[in-house]
Amino acid sequence: MQLTGATVVVADPHDPSRDHSDPLVFTDGWVHHGPATADDDTLDVTGCVVTPGLVNAHHHLLQSGFRTLPGTRAVPMRDWLPRMAAAYAGAGIDPSLVSATTAAGVAEGLLTGVTTVADHHLNWPAGASAEQTVEIADAIAASARGLGSRLVYVRGSARDDPRTAADSAQAMAEHFLSTGHHGGVTADGMLQFAVGPAGVHSDAEETFRLLGDVAREWGLRRRTQANEQVDIEIALERYGRRPLDLLEGWGWLEPGVTIAHLCDVTEDEIARLAQAGITATHAPGCDVPMGWGIAPVRRLLEAGITVGLGTSGGGSNDAGHLLADARLAMQVSGLVGQQLEARSVLAMATAGSADGLGRSDLGRLTPGSRADACVWDVSGVADAGVADPVGGLLWASPGRRPRHVIVGGEVVVRDYALVTDDEDRIVAALEARLQRGPA
Numbered sequence: 001m002q003l004t005g006a007t008v009v010v011a012d013p014h015d016p017s018r019d020h021s022d023p024l025v026f027t028d029g030w031v032h033h034g035p036a037t038a039d040d041d042t043l044d045v046t047g048c049v050v051t052p053g054l055v056n057a058h059h060h061l062l063q064s065g066f067r068t069l070p071g072t073r074a075v076p077m078r079d080w081l082p083r084m085a086a087a088y089a090g091a092g093i094d095p096s097l098v099s100a101t102t103a104a105g106v107a108e109g110l111l112t113g114v115t116t117v118a119d120h121h122l123n124w125p126a127g128a129s130a131e132q133t134v135e136i137a138d139a140i141a142a143s144a145r146g147l148g149s150r151l152v153y154v155r156g157s158a159r160d161d162p163r164t165a166a167d168s169a170q171a172m173a174e175h176f177l178s179t180g181h182h183g184g185v186t187a188d189g190m191l192q193f194a195v196g197p198a199g200v201h202s203d204a205e206e207t208f209r210l211l212g213d214v215a216r217e218w219g220l221r222r223r224t225q226a227n228e229q230v231d232i233e234i235a236l237e238r239y240g241r242r243p244l245d246l247l248e249g250w251g252w253l254e255p256g257v258t259i260a261h262l263c264d265v266t267e268d269e270i271a272r273l274a275q276a277g278i279t280a281t282h283a284p285g286c287d288v289p290m291g292w293g294i295a296p297v298r299r300l301l302e303a304g305i306t307v308g309l310g311t312s313g314g315g316s317n318d319a320g321h322l323l324a325d326a327r328l329a330m331q332v333s334g335l336v337g338q339q340l341e342a343r344s345v346l347a348m349a350t351a352g353s354a355d356g357l358g359r360s361d362l363g364r365l366t367p368g369s370r371a372d373a374c375v376w377d378v379s380g381v382a383d384a385g386v387a388d389p390v391g392g393l394l395w396a397s398p399g400r401r402p403r404h405v406i407v408g409g410e411v412v413v414r415d416y417a418l419v420t421d422d423e424d425r426i427v428a429a430l431e432a433r434l435q436r437g438p439a
Protein backbone atom coordinates (compact mmCIF):
# COMPACT_ATOMS: atom_id res chain seq x y z
CA MET A 1 0.00 0.00 0.00
CA GLN A 2 1.12 3.55 -0.62
CA LEU A 3 -0.15 6.90 0.62
CA THR A 4 0.27 9.67 -1.92
CA GLY A 5 -0.31 13.40 -2.04
CA ALA A 6 0.21 14.16 1.66
CA THR A 7 0.76 17.79 2.62
CA VAL A 8 3.28 16.59 5.21
CA VAL A 9 4.37 13.17 6.43
CA VAL A 10 5.77 13.41 9.96
CA ALA A 11 8.32 10.60 9.75
CA ASP A 12 10.20 11.28 13.00
CA PRO A 13 8.13 13.30 15.46
CA HIS A 14 11.31 14.45 17.24
CA ASP A 15 12.98 15.71 14.07
CA PRO A 16 11.08 18.17 11.81
CA SER A 17 13.95 18.03 9.29
CA ARG A 18 12.76 14.51 8.37
CA ASP A 19 9.21 15.66 7.47
CA HIS A 20 8.49 15.02 3.79
CA SER A 21 5.69 14.85 1.22
CA ASP A 22 6.89 11.78 -0.69
CA PRO A 23 4.71 8.69 -1.11
CA LEU A 24 4.71 6.56 2.04
CA VAL A 25 4.95 2.86 1.24
CA PHE A 26 3.89 0.05 3.58
CA THR A 27 4.99 -3.53 2.91
CA ASP A 28 4.09 -6.54 5.07
CA GLY A 29 3.11 -4.29 7.97
CA TRP A 30 6.26 -2.18 7.94
CA VAL A 31 7.30 1.22 6.55
CA HIS A 32 9.18 0.34 3.37
CA HIS A 33 12.58 1.72 2.31
CA GLY A 34 12.08 1.96 -1.44
CA PRO A 35 9.43 3.04 -3.98
CA ALA A 36 6.03 1.36 -4.36
CA THR A 37 5.54 -1.51 -6.79
CA ALA A 38 2.78 -1.87 -9.38
CA ASP A 39 0.92 -4.23 -6.98
CA ASP A 40 0.57 -1.61 -4.25
CA ASP A 41 -2.90 -0.15 -3.57
CA THR A 42 -2.87 3.62 -3.45
CA LEU A 43 -4.63 5.73 -0.86
CA ASP A 44 -4.91 9.33 -2.00
CA VAL A 45 -4.27 11.57 1.03
CA THR A 46 -4.21 14.93 -0.72
CA GLY A 47 -4.85 17.75 1.73
CA CYS A 48 -3.86 15.61 4.70
CA VAL A 49 -1.11 15.46 7.30
CA VAL A 50 0.15 11.95 8.02
CA THR A 51 1.55 11.17 11.45
CA PRO A 52 2.57 7.99 13.20
CA GLY A 53 -0.33 6.27 14.97
CA LEU A 54 -0.84 7.68 18.44
CA VAL A 55 0.29 5.58 21.40
CA ASN A 56 -1.86 5.91 24.52
CA ALA A 57 0.64 4.88 27.19
CA HIS A 58 -1.78 4.88 30.10
CA HIS A 59 -5.43 3.82 30.07
CA HIS A 60 -7.68 1.79 32.36
CA LEU A 61 -10.04 0.37 29.73
CA LEU A 62 -12.43 -1.15 32.28
CA GLN A 63 -13.43 2.37 33.30
CA SER A 64 -14.87 2.95 29.80
CA GLY A 65 -18.04 1.35 31.17
CA PHE A 66 -18.15 3.69 34.18
CA ARG A 67 -17.89 7.27 32.94
CA THR A 68 -19.47 10.26 34.70
CA LEU A 69 -20.62 8.04 37.57
CA PRO A 70 -22.49 10.03 40.21
CA GLY A 71 -20.25 10.76 43.17
CA THR A 72 -16.99 10.55 41.21
CA ARG A 73 -16.64 14.21 40.16
CA ALA A 74 -15.15 16.96 42.31
CA VAL A 75 -14.43 14.48 45.09
CA PRO A 76 -11.09 13.57 46.67
CA MET A 77 -9.47 10.34 45.46
CA ARG A 78 -10.14 8.78 48.87
CA ASP A 79 -13.87 8.91 48.00
CA TRP A 80 -13.40 8.25 44.30
CA LEU A 81 -11.63 4.90 44.76
CA PRO A 82 -14.35 3.12 46.84
CA ARG A 83 -17.13 4.48 44.60
CA MET A 84 -15.47 3.16 41.47
CA ALA A 85 -14.75 -0.18 43.21
CA ALA A 86 -18.41 -0.48 44.23
CA ALA A 87 -19.50 0.15 40.64
CA TYR A 88 -17.15 -2.58 39.32
CA ALA A 89 -18.38 -5.00 41.97
CA GLY A 90 -22.01 -4.21 41.13
CA ALA A 91 -21.41 -4.90 37.43
CA GLY A 92 -19.33 -8.01 38.16
CA ILE A 93 -15.90 -8.14 36.51
CA ASP A 94 -15.92 -11.13 34.16
CA PRO A 95 -14.91 -11.87 30.55
CA SER A 96 -18.22 -10.57 29.15
CA LEU A 97 -17.88 -7.22 30.94
CA VAL A 98 -14.23 -6.61 30.03
CA SER A 99 -14.84 -7.71 26.45
CA ALA A 100 -17.53 -5.01 26.15
CA THR A 101 -15.61 -2.25 27.97
CA THR A 102 -12.45 -3.01 25.99
CA ALA A 103 -14.31 -2.88 22.68
CA ALA A 104 -15.77 0.52 23.55
CA GLY A 105 -12.44 1.94 24.77
CA VAL A 106 -10.36 0.52 21.94
CA ALA A 107 -12.86 1.53 19.23
CA GLU A 108 -12.95 5.05 20.68
CA GLY A 109 -9.16 5.03 20.57
CA LEU A 110 -8.93 3.89 16.95
CA LEU A 111 -11.53 6.44 15.82
CA THR A 112 -9.42 9.17 17.44
CA GLY A 113 -6.07 7.93 16.09
CA VAL A 114 -4.79 5.66 18.87
CA THR A 115 -3.20 2.61 17.24
CA THR A 116 -1.61 1.24 20.43
CA VAL A 117 -3.16 1.40 23.88
CA ALA A 118 -1.65 0.33 27.20
CA ASP A 119 -4.38 -1.02 29.46
CA HIS A 120 -3.31 -0.86 33.12
CA HIS A 121 -5.88 -3.33 34.43
CA LEU A 122 -6.11 -3.03 38.21
CA ASN A 123 -9.36 -4.63 39.32
CA TRP A 124 -10.22 -8.30 39.73
CA PRO A 125 -13.19 -10.18 41.14
CA ALA A 126 -12.70 -11.14 44.78
CA GLY A 127 -11.19 -14.59 45.19
CA ALA A 128 -10.50 -15.11 41.47
CA SER A 129 -8.16 -17.99 40.66
CA ALA A 130 -5.15 -17.46 38.41
CA GLU A 131 -7.07 -19.28 35.64
CA GLN A 132 -10.03 -16.93 36.00
CA THR A 133 -7.79 -13.89 35.75
CA VAL A 134 -6.23 -15.34 32.58
CA GLU A 135 -9.74 -15.69 31.11
CA ILE A 136 -10.39 -12.02 31.85
CA ALA A 137 -7.07 -10.93 30.35
CA ASP A 138 -7.66 -13.14 27.33
CA ALA A 139 -11.09 -11.58 26.71
CA ILE A 140 -9.47 -8.12 26.76
CA ALA A 141 -6.70 -9.18 24.36
CA ALA A 142 -9.20 -10.85 21.99
CA SER A 143 -11.44 -7.79 21.97
CA ALA A 144 -8.56 -5.45 21.05
CA ARG A 145 -7.20 -7.86 18.46
CA GLY A 146 -10.63 -8.23 16.83
CA LEU A 147 -10.72 -4.47 16.29
CA GLY A 148 -7.22 -4.42 14.79
CA SER A 149 -5.60 -2.39 17.57
CA ARG A 150 -2.28 -3.00 19.24
CA LEU A 151 -2.62 -3.65 22.97
CA VAL A 152 -0.15 -3.48 25.82
CA TYR A 153 -1.85 -5.46 28.54
CA VAL A 154 -0.53 -4.57 31.98
CA ARG A 155 -1.42 -7.03 34.73
CA GLY A 156 -2.04 -4.51 37.48
CA SER A 157 -2.92 -4.89 41.11
CA ALA A 158 -4.65 -2.72 43.65
CA ARG A 159 -4.48 -4.17 47.16
CA ASP A 160 -4.30 -7.73 45.75
CA ASP A 161 -2.69 -10.41 47.83
CA PRO A 162 0.95 -10.24 46.59
CA ARG A 163 1.34 -13.96 45.92
CA THR A 164 -2.03 -14.17 44.14
CA ALA A 165 -1.07 -11.22 41.92
CA ALA A 166 2.30 -12.78 41.07
CA ASP A 167 0.79 -16.23 40.34
CA SER A 168 -1.77 -14.59 38.07
CA ALA A 169 0.91 -12.58 36.24
CA GLN A 170 2.99 -15.72 35.80
CA ALA A 171 -0.01 -17.61 34.40
CA MET A 172 -0.75 -14.75 31.98
CA ALA A 173 2.86 -14.63 30.79
CA GLU A 174 2.73 -18.39 30.09
CA HIS A 175 -0.60 -17.96 28.29
CA PHE A 176 0.27 -14.94 26.12
CA LEU A 177 3.94 -15.56 25.47
CA SER A 178 4.12 -19.34 25.03
CA THR A 179 4.44 -19.04 21.25
CA GLY A 180 7.52 -16.82 21.50
CA HIS A 181 8.12 -13.18 22.30
CA HIS A 182 10.71 -10.48 22.57
CA GLY A 183 10.56 -8.52 25.84
CA GLY A 184 6.93 -9.55 26.32
CA VAL A 185 5.95 -8.55 22.75
CA THR A 186 4.45 -11.20 20.45
CA ALA A 187 6.07 -11.71 17.03
CA ASP A 188 3.41 -9.72 15.14
CA GLY A 189 3.81 -6.85 17.62
CA MET A 190 0.05 -6.74 18.26
CA LEU A 191 0.19 -7.78 21.92
CA GLN A 192 2.63 -6.86 24.66
CA PHE A 193 2.41 -8.11 28.23
CA ALA A 194 3.66 -6.10 31.21
CA VAL A 195 3.08 -5.85 34.95
CA GLY A 196 2.31 -2.97 37.30
CA PRO A 197 1.03 -2.37 40.83
CA ALA A 198 -1.29 0.67 41.09
CA GLY A 199 1.12 2.46 43.38
CA VAL A 200 2.67 2.56 46.84
CA HIS A 201 -0.65 3.95 48.13
CA SER A 202 -2.36 0.64 47.41
CA ASP A 203 0.26 -2.10 47.13
CA ALA A 204 2.87 -3.34 49.57
CA GLU A 205 6.57 -3.87 49.02
CA GLU A 206 6.01 -7.62 48.53
CA THR A 207 3.69 -7.01 45.56
CA PHE A 208 6.30 -4.78 43.90
CA ARG A 209 9.02 -7.37 44.61
CA LEU A 210 7.05 -10.40 43.36
CA LEU A 211 5.73 -8.69 40.20
CA GLY A 212 9.27 -7.42 39.64
CA ASP A 213 10.47 -11.05 39.76
CA VAL A 214 7.93 -12.07 37.09
CA ALA A 215 9.06 -9.11 34.95
CA ARG A 216 12.70 -10.12 35.30
CA GLU A 217 12.03 -13.77 34.44
CA TRP A 218 10.17 -12.86 31.23
CA GLY A 219 11.95 -9.61 30.32
CA LEU A 220 8.78 -7.53 30.73
CA ARG A 221 8.29 -3.79 31.08
CA ARG A 222 6.96 -2.54 34.40
CA ARG A 223 4.67 0.41 35.15
CA THR A 224 3.17 2.09 38.18
CA GLN A 225 1.64 5.41 39.20
CA ALA A 226 3.25 7.86 41.62
CA ASN A 227 3.20 11.31 43.12
CA GLU A 228 -0.36 12.37 42.79
CA GLN A 229 -1.78 13.91 45.96
CA VAL A 230 -3.21 10.83 47.63
CA ASP A 231 -0.17 8.74 46.76
CA ILE A 232 2.10 11.19 48.56
CA GLU A 233 -0.26 11.62 51.52
CA ILE A 234 -0.63 7.89 52.07
CA ALA A 235 3.10 7.20 51.64
CA LEU A 236 3.94 9.84 54.26
CA GLU A 237 1.20 8.63 56.60
CA ARG A 238 1.95 4.93 56.31
CA TYR A 239 5.72 4.91 55.84
CA GLY A 240 6.91 8.42 56.70
CA ARG A 241 8.54 8.59 53.24
CA ARG A 242 7.70 9.95 49.80
CA PRO A 243 6.58 7.49 47.07
CA LEU A 244 9.78 7.65 45.02
CA ASP A 245 11.91 6.87 48.11
CA LEU A 246 9.79 3.77 48.61
CA LEU A 247 9.93 2.75 44.93
CA GLU A 248 13.70 3.13 45.01
CA GLY A 249 13.98 0.91 48.07
CA TRP A 250 11.63 -1.65 46.53
CA GLY A 251 13.67 -2.00 43.32
CA TRP A 252 11.32 0.01 41.11
CA LEU A 253 13.47 2.99 40.17
CA GLU A 254 15.22 1.17 37.37
CA PRO A 255 15.33 1.17 33.55
CA GLY A 256 12.24 -0.56 32.12
CA VAL A 257 9.91 1.11 34.62
CA THR A 258 7.42 3.76 33.51
CA ILE A 259 5.75 5.98 36.10
CA ALA A 260 2.44 7.69 35.33
CA HIS A 261 1.20 11.02 36.72
CA LEU A 262 4.23 12.48 38.63
CA CYS A 263 2.24 15.64 39.37
CA ASP A 264 4.22 16.74 42.39
CA VAL A 265 7.95 16.07 42.08
CA THR A 266 10.85 17.98 43.58
CA GLU A 267 13.97 19.02 41.63
CA ASP A 268 15.92 16.39 43.55
CA GLU A 269 13.36 13.71 42.62
CA ILE A 270 13.51 14.71 38.93
CA ALA A 271 17.28 14.31 39.01
CA ARG A 272 16.98 10.89 40.65
CA LEU A 273 14.35 9.75 38.11
CA ALA A 274 16.65 10.78 35.26
CA GLN A 275 19.63 9.11 36.91
CA ALA A 276 17.63 5.89 37.39
CA GLY A 277 16.69 5.71 33.69
CA ILE A 278 12.95 5.45 34.26
CA THR A 279 10.42 6.87 31.78
CA ALA A 280 7.30 8.90 32.54
CA THR A 281 3.72 9.11 31.31
CA HIS A 282 1.92 12.44 31.48
CA ALA A 283 -1.87 12.20 31.87
CA PRO A 284 -3.28 15.72 32.17
CA GLY A 285 -6.79 14.64 31.10
CA CYS A 286 -6.94 12.78 34.42
CA ASP A 287 -4.67 14.92 36.62
CA VAL A 288 -6.40 18.23 35.89
CA PRO A 289 -10.02 17.18 36.54
CA MET A 290 -8.95 15.16 39.59
CA GLY A 291 -7.31 18.30 41.00
CA TRP A 292 -3.90 16.64 41.28
CA GLY A 293 -2.00 19.44 39.59
CA ILE A 294 0.13 19.54 36.46
CA ALA A 295 3.26 17.46 36.03
CA PRO A 296 6.33 19.62 35.27
CA VAL A 297 6.80 18.01 31.86
CA ARG A 298 9.29 20.51 30.48
CA ARG A 299 11.55 19.98 33.47
CA LEU A 300 11.27 16.20 33.10
CA LEU A 301 12.21 16.48 29.41
CA GLU A 302 15.07 18.87 30.13
CA ALA A 303 16.41 16.39 32.70
CA GLY A 304 16.60 13.85 29.86
CA ILE A 305 13.58 11.76 30.88
CA THR A 306 11.51 10.19 28.08
CA VAL A 307 7.91 11.35 28.54
CA GLY A 308 4.89 9.72 26.91
CA LEU A 309 1.24 10.69 26.99
CA GLY A 310 -1.76 8.78 28.34
CA THR A 311 -5.41 9.48 28.91
CA SER A 312 -5.82 7.35 32.06
CA GLY A 313 -9.27 5.83 32.45
CA GLY A 314 -12.89 6.82 31.91
CA GLY A 315 -13.50 7.16 35.64
CA SER A 316 -11.43 10.33 35.78
CA ASN A 317 -11.04 11.46 32.17
CA ASP A 318 -14.29 10.18 30.59
CA ALA A 319 -12.61 10.19 27.17
CA GLY A 320 -9.87 8.17 25.52
CA HIS A 321 -9.09 10.92 23.00
CA LEU A 322 -5.30 11.24 23.16
CA LEU A 323 -5.01 14.13 20.70
CA ALA A 324 -7.46 16.14 22.83
CA ASP A 325 -5.21 15.46 25.81
CA ALA A 326 -2.15 16.45 23.80
CA ARG A 327 -3.88 19.80 23.26
CA LEU A 328 -4.65 20.04 26.96
CA ALA A 329 -1.05 19.14 27.86
CA MET A 330 0.16 21.98 25.69
CA GLN A 331 -2.38 24.46 27.02
CA VAL A 332 -1.76 23.82 30.73
CA SER A 333 2.02 23.45 30.47
CA GLY A 334 2.50 27.20 30.65
CA LEU A 335 1.02 27.20 34.15
CA VAL A 336 4.04 25.29 35.49
CA GLY A 337 6.84 27.00 33.56
CA GLN A 338 7.52 27.67 29.94
CA GLN A 339 4.87 26.36 27.54
CA LEU A 340 5.54 23.18 25.56
CA GLU A 341 5.62 23.36 21.76
CA ALA A 342 2.97 21.45 19.79
CA ARG A 343 5.67 19.44 18.10
CA SER A 344 7.18 18.18 21.33
CA VAL A 345 3.75 17.16 22.67
CA LEU A 346 3.02 15.31 19.41
CA ALA A 347 6.36 13.54 19.92
CA MET A 348 5.25 12.57 23.44
CA ALA A 349 1.97 11.11 22.11
CA THR A 350 3.83 8.98 19.57
CA ALA A 351 7.55 8.18 19.95
CA GLY A 352 7.68 9.18 23.64
CA SER A 353 4.90 6.79 24.64
CA ALA A 354 6.35 4.07 22.41
CA ASP A 355 9.84 4.39 23.88
CA GLY A 356 8.45 4.15 27.40
CA LEU A 357 6.93 0.82 26.39
CA GLY A 358 10.25 -0.31 24.96
CA ARG A 359 8.77 -0.14 21.46
CA SER A 360 11.16 1.67 19.15
CA ASP A 361 9.21 -0.06 16.31
CA LEU A 362 6.22 2.21 17.04
CA GLY A 363 5.56 5.94 17.13
CA ARG A 364 7.49 6.92 13.99
CA LEU A 365 7.13 6.47 10.22
CA THR A 366 10.78 6.05 9.33
CA PRO A 367 11.80 3.06 7.18
CA GLY A 368 11.71 -0.12 9.28
CA SER A 369 9.00 1.11 11.66
CA ARG A 370 5.63 -0.63 12.02
CA ALA A 371 3.11 0.69 9.49
CA ASP A 372 0.82 2.46 11.99
CA ALA A 373 -0.39 5.83 10.75
CA CYS A 374 -3.06 8.50 11.10
CA VAL A 375 -4.23 10.55 8.14
CA TRP A 376 -5.54 13.93 9.33
CA ASP A 377 -7.56 15.92 6.80
CA VAL A 378 -6.57 19.56 7.30
CA SER A 379 -8.44 20.94 4.28
CA GLY A 380 -11.57 22.05 6.14
CA VAL A 381 -12.60 25.40 7.55
CA ALA A 382 -11.28 24.62 11.05
CA ASP A 383 -7.79 24.53 9.56
CA ALA A 384 -8.18 27.50 7.23
CA GLY A 385 -5.49 30.09 7.88
CA VAL A 386 -3.27 27.66 9.80
CA ALA A 387 0.38 28.44 9.01
CA ASP A 388 1.90 25.27 10.47
CA PRO A 389 -0.25 22.22 9.64
CA VAL A 390 1.58 19.98 12.13
CA GLY A 391 1.23 22.45 15.02
CA GLY A 392 -2.34 23.03 13.87
CA LEU A 393 -3.17 19.36 14.55
CA LEU A 394 -3.01 20.24 18.24
CA TRP A 395 -3.82 23.95 18.34
CA ALA A 396 -6.73 24.05 15.89
CA SER A 397 -9.97 22.05 15.67
CA PRO A 398 -10.47 20.64 19.20
CA GLY A 399 -11.83 17.10 19.16
CA ARG A 400 -10.24 16.47 15.77
CA ARG A 401 -10.52 12.92 14.43
CA PRO A 402 -8.38 11.28 11.75
CA ARG A 403 -9.94 10.55 8.36
CA HIS A 404 -8.09 7.23 8.05
CA VAL A 405 -6.19 5.08 10.56
CA ILE A 406 -3.82 2.29 9.60
CA VAL A 407 -2.41 -0.40 11.89
CA GLY A 408 0.26 -2.76 10.61
CA GLY A 409 -0.51 -1.67 7.05
CA GLU A 410 -4.25 -2.47 7.42
CA VAL A 411 -6.86 0.28 7.21
CA VAL A 412 -8.92 0.06 10.43
CA VAL A 413 -10.67 3.44 10.12
CA ARG A 414 -11.65 4.72 6.68
CA ASP A 415 -13.39 8.05 6.12
CA TYR A 416 -13.99 8.44 9.87
CA ALA A 417 -15.71 5.04 10.20
CA LEU A 418 -14.52 1.88 11.90
CA VAL A 419 -13.76 -0.82 9.33
CA THR A 420 -13.22 -3.72 11.72
CA ASP A 421 -16.55 -3.67 13.59
CA ASP A 422 -19.80 -1.79 13.86
CA GLU A 423 -19.79 1.14 16.26
CA ASP A 424 -23.50 0.79 17.09
CA ARG A 425 -23.06 -2.88 17.89
CA ILE A 426 -20.23 -2.09 20.33
CA VAL A 427 -22.32 0.54 22.12
CA ALA A 428 -25.37 -1.74 22.31
CA ALA A 429 -23.29 -4.66 23.63
CA LEU A 430 -21.82 -2.57 26.45
CA GLU A 431 -25.18 -1.11 27.40
CA ALA A 432 -26.82 -4.54 27.38
CA ARG A 433 -24.06 -6.03 29.55
CA LEU A 434 -24.23 -3.16 32.08
CA GLN A 435 -28.00 -3.52 32.32
CA ARG A 436 -27.93 -7.28 32.59
CA GLY A 437 -25.32 -7.35 35.35
CA PRO A 438 -23.15 -10.36 36.18
CA ALA A 439 -24.23 -13.80 34.94
Ligand SMILES: [Zn+2]
Pocket residue numbers: 058225260283286312313
Ligand atom coordinates in the same frame (compact mmCIF):
# COMPACT_ATOMS: atom_id res chain seq x y z
ZN1 LIG B 1 -3.90 6.31 36.04
